[in-house]
Amino acid sequence: xxxxxxxxxxxxxxxxxxxxxxxxxxxxxxxxxxxxxxxxxxxxxxxxxxxxxxxxxxxxxxxxxxxxxxxxxxxxxxxxxxxxxxxxxxxxxxxxxxxxxxxxxxxxxxxxxxxxxxxxxxxxxxxxxxxxxxxxxxxxxxxxxxxxxxxxxxxxxxxxxxxxxxxxxxxxxxxxxxxxxxxxxxxxxxxxxxxxxxxxxxxxxxxxxxxxxxxxxxxxxxxxxxxxxxxxxxxxxxxxxxxxxxxxxxxxxxxxxxxx
Numbered sequence: 001x002x003x004x005x006x007x008x009x010x011x012x013x014x015x016x017x018x019x020x021x022x023x024x025x026x027x028x029x030x031x032x033x034x035x036x037x038x039x040x041x042x043x044x045x046x047x048x049x050x051x052x053x054x055x056x057x058x059x060x061x062x063x064x065x066x067x068x069x070x071x072x073x074x075x076x077x078x079x080x081x082x083x084x085x086x087x088x089x090x091x092x093x094x095x096x097x098x099x100x101x102x103x104x105x106x107x108x109x110x111x112x113x114x115x116x117x118x119x120x121x122x123x124x125x126x127x128x129x130x131x132x133x134x135x136x137x138x139x140x141x142x143x144x145x146x147x148x149x150x151x152x153x154x155x156x157x158x159x160x161x162x163x164x165x166x167x168x169x170x171x172x173x174x175x176x177x178x179x180x181x182x183x184x185x186x187x188x189x190x191x192x193x194x195x196x197x198x199x200x201x202x203x204x205x206x207x208x209x210x211x212x213x214x215x216x217x218x219x220x221x222x223x224x225x226x227x228x229x230x231x232x233x234x235x236x237x238x239x240x241x242x243x244x245x246x247x248x249x250x251x252x253x254x255x256x257x258x259x260x
Contacts, residue, residue, distance in 0.1 A: 001028035002231045003068050008075030009038045012182050015190040016219030017073050020227045040193040055113040058120040067124050071131035071230030078109050111158040122172040131173040131234040138180040138251050173234020179217035180251040187219040214252050221258035
C-alpha cells in the first residue's frame, strides 16, 4: 500500500491524476498540498488536503506528516499568460531583479517551487527511494532560440535542474513528463471538478485529435500512468522515444505506454 503526494490537484492535469489515484486500490493514502480546498477530495477517506501556502518552505511538522510517502506527482503550475506581463521578458531568460516582473514570478513558480520540494522530499527517508514525477510540457527545450517562448525556456531549464539534482541525490528518483494538449473529454469523472476551459481550446481539441493525435494527452490514461510512475521504484524508462537516460517521457512515449 502506497502513500503519495500530489500538488496542483485543482488544475486540469492534477484533477486527472487525483481521480486515478483515488481509483487505484494500491494507493492507500494521498497527501494533497494545496493553497485552497480540493472538492474532489471531499469525503474521500484516503485523501487529505493539507493547506500549504508557501511552496518554497516545508516545516518539520509537515515533513513528519509526509515521512512515509513513497512518491509525488508535481502538477502545480501556472500559464505564462497568467502572470504579470507589465515588463519585458529578458532573453535568454534569467531570474529578473525587477520587482513584480512576470519572468520572476513565472520562474519562481515553475523552477524554484519543484526544486524546493525535491530537496525536502528527498530527505523524508534518505535510505530508500523517493520517486518524483515532475509535470513539464511539450514545447520545453534545453536549447532555446531567439524566438522560444518563455514557458519553453523555463520548463527546459527546470528539467535540467531537476535532472542535475537527481544525479547528485542517490535516493531521489525522477521522471519528467511532457503532456501536450490535455484532453478531458472522455474523462467524465473529473468534469465537475476541473477548471473551466477556454472556448478556443474546446473548439480546437477535436480537430487536433482527428489530424495529429501525438499532440493529444487524454487525462484518464495520463492520470493512471503518472500515478503508476510515482508508485514505482524509479527505474529508468525504456524506449527510443524516451530521453535524459530514461528519465524524460515526451508525449509520444506516454501515448505508447498508454497503448494509444
